Amino acid sequence: MKKQHTKILMSLMIAAVSASMSLIALAETPLYKDSKQPTDARVKDLLGRMTLEEKVAQLETVWEKRKQLETDSGEFTSEHAKEFLSLGIGEVARPAENKKAPNKSVLQTALFTNAIQKWVLENTRLGIPVLFHEEALHGHAGRNSTSFPQAIGLASTWDPELVQQISSTIAQEVRVRGAQQVLAPILDVARDPRWGRIEETMGEDPYLIAAMGVSSVKGFQGGESGVAKTHVAATLKHLAGHGEPTGGLNTAPAPIGERGLREIFLFPFEAVVKLSHPRSVMASYNEIDGVPSHSNGKMLNGILRGEWGFDGLLVSDYFAINELVNRHNLAATRKDAALIAFNAGVDIETPDADSYPYLIDWVKEGKITNQQLDTAVARVLREKFTLGLFENPYVKTKGVDEFVGNPKHRALAQQAAEKTIVLLKNDKNILPLDIKKLKSIAVIGPHVNETLLGGYSDVPKQTVSILQGIKEYVGAKVQVNYAQGTLITLDKWTPGADSVAANSRSKERWNTDKVELATPADTKGMIEEAVAAAQKSDVALVVVGDNEATSREAWAENHLGDRTDLNLVGQQQELVDAVLATGKPTIVLLNNGRPLSITKIAATAPAILEGWYLGQETGRAVARVLFGDVNPGGKLPVSIARSVGHLPVYYNYKPAAKRGYEFTETTPLYPFGYGLSYTTFSYSNFSINKTEAKAGDSVDVSVTVTNTGARAGDEIVQLYTHDAVASLTRPVKELKGFKRINLKPKESTVVTFSLAVNQLGFYNTDMKYVVEPGKIEVMVGSSSQDIHGKGEFNVTGDVTDISQQKVYFSGVKVAKK
Structure with missing residues (x-):
């Protein structure tokens, strides 16, 4: 016992x-570390435990130095980890990249991010997890990821719901690799097509860009608030004015004033910040009125954070803080640059911590207060807490290779490519082609035997070239006669090489500094071969345009991509002329990054399609459009100029801007919003439900659209307004609503836009956002020039400050008759 x-x-x-x-x-x-505690309490507790050095480390990024954290095969090595990560780190840039080509596979990337997280959690004093970011302009720029049409192509769909679906897919492909942030979408309003980055934008109109941007951020983040566990934080870029650089030269000063900045270039950012709550914003390289964006406290702290209430991370563009020293001459040293950028509101320096380590000195010297530093660091920590990184720092590795680039995503890429294509001309209804009446087709062009993807791309799991897509579609029914026709640039590869080698050319051209244009000696006999192919065919398809070397981001003096003209490069025009001279029915397909001045082709070719860069499923989309399985319904998100001398050519110009040129027109070759169809549409019963309205009211604008042809097709109905008399000059037209609709033959739909009077505001002489009384002209049409219904109403009452009651988009209702 x-x-x-x-x-x-x-x-x-x-x-x-x-x-x-x-x-x-x-x-x-x-x-x-207690997940049950409120986020603000966790942030405050962690801040109280951090040293000055640990705090500053959270405002830093590792990229080039990251290469010392991996082996040649892409595996994590801790040999230099203490050197770069011992204090923790705010972000690690682009983990899917590899020290040596090719980049990491999906599984390798997931293992690599997990290994870095593990080392940081186990070998730093406080165990603060890492935030990883990736590029994701039109698909994750990582090996095997799904490649969608380039951004300017996605804008041609005028389909925000599709863009949201695409962004959601991209986000999921990024997140399974271990990254939680993407540097996308781009909201730059592009007003100069000489600029090589125009392909990365969604065109020239702030309303269209804003609408697509709101949907894109919702897709990336998985909803309207916060970031879903399977999604990523979106980063809006580039704030601001980047899309109208002087001379069309990348990073050049933007020749705009504050009113133009606010009404044109800031509008998409403001709408997206307020409506879809992105968790990050990136400042731009350029300057406005002598103030580089990375030093522009009025814009970053005053407007973005103050007026708009943005509470997320503000990150630098790559090396942009250094450029305050070596390009803008705004600072004598990187230490000075760090102080300037930090005081302007930039939280995190990317891609490497070249300047921000000096913040330690500035705090010790009393030029930055502990409270200022804590405010910035708290924003970084808050994102890491809300992204769930403290509880779930690792990603699963099972099945990730199979998930990325899967058949469902591939089908979405094809759908996007099909919706992107714009029909510019179709004389005598040469399109669509009738496969039953064809015995042979010539497929001609410098890049028809590879898939051009555009900038910020990697190598997808699979691609379909135009030649391959047409061959697959016609099978043994139609003879395909292929000829390259000419070369644009000299590339060290052979067309017809294996898929991976061919697909890597997009990436290599875009990254290679030196661009060698082909000469007539390099292309000797090629046009003759193309003519022979056309002569023995019933019809010819000629594909011309750009490649990733002739239109791209100019990120250095030895890596250029802007141009002084908008013509076809090399002998492409001669190629088109020679094929047309055979007398064979000829279709010209543009495969390009920037809008090109194709004045002669527009006059001589019977059929023209604008494709931009269509992504990995290019060939299948082109074949289905050519042969009528898909009726093209895209519309141009930019105006196409007749020549470089016609610039600027955007549609929303001021009334005094177009008096006229001697011997030529001022109009664009193809206007903003333009695009044809294999069917026809009529507009009728245009009506406005009010003759008077005041600030805070809405006016319904209705029109009946009927498919008067024999094929089902998509039409994009567009709403424009003009303030007839105002206290300051107003654009001749402004897009205020749009809707892509699908109609069967003889089917009619009533489209009703609910136009808010508060959408008509502008910044007055006191820089207040107001609605003024007066006549408003309303137009509905199929492009900015093709107007099918006009009316007007009067805004009544006094001048009203609506700064706190802004309305960004019109509502729209569709009712089938």
Whole structure:
């Protein structure tokens, strides 16, 4: 019995000791590690534990130095980890990249991000997880990821719901690799097609860009608030004015004033910040009125954070803080540049911490207060907490290779490519082609045997070239006669090489500094071969345009991509002329990054399609459009100029801008919003439900659209307004609503736009956002020039400041008749 009592007593003592140890352990667990605590409390607790050096490390990024954290095969190595990660780190840039080509596979990337997280969590004092970011302009720029049409192509769909679906897909492909942030979408309003980055934008109109941007961010982040566990934080770029550089030269000063900045270039950012709550914004390289964006506290702190209430991360563009020293001459040293950028509102320096380590010195010297520093660091920590990184820092590795680039995503890429294509001309209804009436087709062009993807791309799992897509479609029914026709640039590869080698050319051209244009000596005999192919065919398809070397981001003096003209490069025009001279029915397909001045082709070719860069499923989409399985319904998101001398050519110009040129027109070759169809549409019953309205009211604008042809097709109905008399000059037209609709033959639909009077506001002489009384002209049509219904109403009442009651988009209702 005594022995039993002793045993019970020992058990009770052990239990008491265990309970005490648990209580001690619980007491020693930092509050910031307790997921049940409010985020703000966790941030405050963690900040209170951090040293000055640890705080500054959270405002830094590792990219080039990251190469020392991996082996040649892309595996993590801890050999130099203490050198770069011992204090923790805010972000690690582009983990899917590899030290040596090719880039990491999906599984390799997931293992790599997990390994870095593990090292940081286990080998730093506070175990603050890492935030990884990737590029994702039109698909994750990572090996095997799904490649969608380039951004300017996606804008040609005029389909925000599709863009949201695409962005969601991209986000999921990024997140399974271990990254939680993407540097996308781009909201630059592009007003100069000489600029090589125009392909990365969604065109020239702030309303269209804003609408697509709102949907894109919702897709990336997985909803309207916060970031879903399977999605990523979106980063709006580039704030602001980047899309109208002087001379069309990348990063050049933007020749705009504050009113133009606010009404044109800031509008998409403001709408997206307020309506879809992106978690990050990137400042731009350029300057406005002598102030580079990375030093523009009025724009970053005053407008973005103050007026719009943005509470997320503000990141630098790559090396842009250094450029305050070596390009803008705004700072003498990187230490000075760090102080300027930090005070302007930039939280995180990317892609490497070249300047921000000096913030430690500035705090010690009293030029930056501890409160200022804590405010910036708190924003970084808050994102890491809300993204769930403290509880779930790792990603699963099972099945990730199969998920990325899967058949469902591939089908979405094809759908996007089909919706992107714009029909510019179709004389005598040469399109669509009737496969039953064809015995042969010539497929001609410098890049028809590869898939051009555009900038910010990697190598997808699979691609379909135009030649391959047509061959697959026609099978043995139609003879395909292929000829390259000419060369644009000299590339060190052979057309017809294996898929991976061919697909890597997009990436290599875009990255290679030196561009060698082909000469007539390099292309000797090629046009003759193309003519022979056309002569023995019933019809010819000639594909011309750009490649990733002739239109791209000019990121250095030895890596250029802007141009002084908009013509076809090399002998492409001669190629088209020669094929047309055969007398064979000829279709010209543009495969390009920037809008090109194709004045002669527009006059001579019977059929023209604008494709932009259509992504990995290019060939299948082109074949289905050519042969009528798909009726093209895209519309231009930019105006196409007749020549470089006609610039600027955007549609929303001021009334005094187009008096006229001697010997030529001022109009664009193809206007903003333009696009034909294999069917026809009529507009009728245009109506406006009010003759008067005041600030805060809405006016319904209705029109009946009927498919008057024999094929089902998509039409994009567009709403424009003009303030007839105002206290400041107003654009001749402004897009205020649009809707892509599908109609069967003879089917009619009533489209009703609910136009808010507060959409008509502008910044007055006191830089207040107001609605003025007066006549408003309303137009509905199929492009900015093709107007099919006009009316007007009067805004009544006094001048009204609506700064706090802005309305960004019109509502729209569709009712089938």
